[in-house]
Amino acid sequence: MRLRLVPEVTNFDFFYYQRYTFGASCVAMVLSLVIWLMMGLNFGIDFRGGTTIRTESVQSVDVGAYRDAIAPLNLGDVSITEVFDPTFGPDKNVAMIRIQAQDDTESVAADTVQSVEDQLKEVDPTITFPSVESVGPKVSGELIQTALIAVGASLAAILFYIWLRFEWQFSVGAVAALFHDVILTVGIFSALQIRFDLATIAALLTIIGYSINDTVVIFDRLRENLIKFRKRDLRDVMNLSVNETLSRTVMTSGTTLIALIALLILGGDVIRGFVFAITWGVVVGTYSSVYVAKNIVLYLGVNRDDKPSDKGNQFANVDA
Known part of the structure; x- marks a missing residue:
């Protein structure tokens, strides 16, 4: 059935x-x-501009805990994603944190980035920040x-x-x-x-x-x-x-x-x-x-009189 x-x-x-x-x-x-x-x-960070922080940690990435730690800073649109790569070892857990530009500036201020890092270190003391990159309005x-x-x-x-x-x-x-x-x-x-x-x-x-x-x-x-x-x-x-x-x-x-x-x-x-x-x-x-x-x-409307055969128009049998 x-x-x-x-x-x-x-x-x-x-x-x-x-x-x-x-x-x-x-x-x-x-x-x-x-x-x-x-x-x-x-618009998200991709279209507004902002700052991307790459994190590495021995402990597993807890996106929820990261988000809760950053929330009190009131930074607006914050995107946190875990990065997976087969070349990473078991003690290398990587995440990307994207923060929208604040007050129409090209990037997040250095003291704001430092506040984010301090908040995340309270969640995971082993966390490090190998790179911080900014996306400006032009990009x-x-x-x-x-x-x-x-x-x-x-x-x-x-x-x-x-x-x-x-x-x-x-x-x-x-x-x-x-x-x-x-x-x-x-x-x-x-x-x-x-x-x-x-x-x-x-x-x-x-x-x-x-x-x-x-x-x-x-x-x-x-x-x-x-x-x-x-x-x-x-x-x-x-x-x-x-x-x-x-x-x-x-x-x-x-x-x-x-x-x-x-x-x-x-x-x-x-x-x-x-x-x-x-x-x-x-x-x-x-x-x-x-x-x-x-x-x-x-x-x-469709002109059906101009179809002498069952092939449709001259391109109808072109392989898709």
């Missing part, structure tokens, strides 16, 4: 409320942009620029790839859905003032990859059905394609969310922002695959 989260054959009308669902997506995007412009993002600005280029380049590459594999209408729909996912994710981070750092950029790129994967699966089934049902209305063919891939979509999203929710609850503060971004992205990405990408293709 196989577990089925949805029936083997479904006939849901996903486009019955297409104006409302697409309109809600547009409103959500506008609200996200307004919130972003009004409230801004809670932070370059990181922001590089992050924007990375997201923009990925969207451009996906636009080109979907056009090669399918039709230009499909590529417009797919990239619009990805913009929808990215803007809503940035909007929720701005509204909740969740720390936005390089890990969040990695999460955004992961969301883009996950969302386009789900979209392409439905697009591929749609292309097959457009050839199979040439005389059938485009809306009905799209609805059939979504229903035929519904089981796969629910299983993929559901199992992914199970792992993400476990990490969100048990993963700790260090990765919570990253995991929250991906969790949110899986939800909105699944939604946008149907209610944004497919709606745009439906509005633009």
Whole structure:
């Protein structure tokens, strides 16, 4: 007996409320942009600048104890991560402590760094501080620029790839859905003032990859059905394609969310922002695959008369 989260054959009308669902997506995007412009993002150390302290100790690193020791200093955004390396011996335990710049200065003051070191020595007398490095505003600005280029380049590459594999209408729909996912994710981070750092950029790129994967699966089934049902209305063919891939979509999203929710609850503060971004992205990405990408293709229309064979366009059989 196989577990089925949805029936083997479904006939849901996903486009019955297409104006409302697409309109809600547009409103959500506008609200996200307004919130972003009004409230801004809670940038982490990667984008604000600050100081990184490397620690080494004979004792095991206790991130919680380190954080509790530094908390009374009220230094704002402090990130503590343990460094793992197979070359480290059992008596070499390394951690990286990142402290945001204070009062718009380029780095944390020397007396503040000394206070941090004193607090940590009370937790672990064997601790040493082999290096202290600062990240200034110039480097932070370059990181922001590089992050924007990375997201923009990925969207451009996906636009080109979907056009090669399918039709230009499909590529417009797919990239619009990805913009929808990215803007809503940035909007929720701005509204909740969740720390936005390089890990969040990695999460955004992961969301883009996950969302386009789900979209392409439905697009591929749609292309097959457009050839199979040439005389059938485009809306009905799209609805059939979504229903035929519904089981796969629910299983993929559901199992992914199970792992993400476990990490969100048990993963700790260090990765919570990253995991929250991906969790949110899986939800909105699944939604946008149907209610944004497919709606745009439906509005633009697809010319099915220019397909003399079942090969789609001239690039349809290019190996992925």
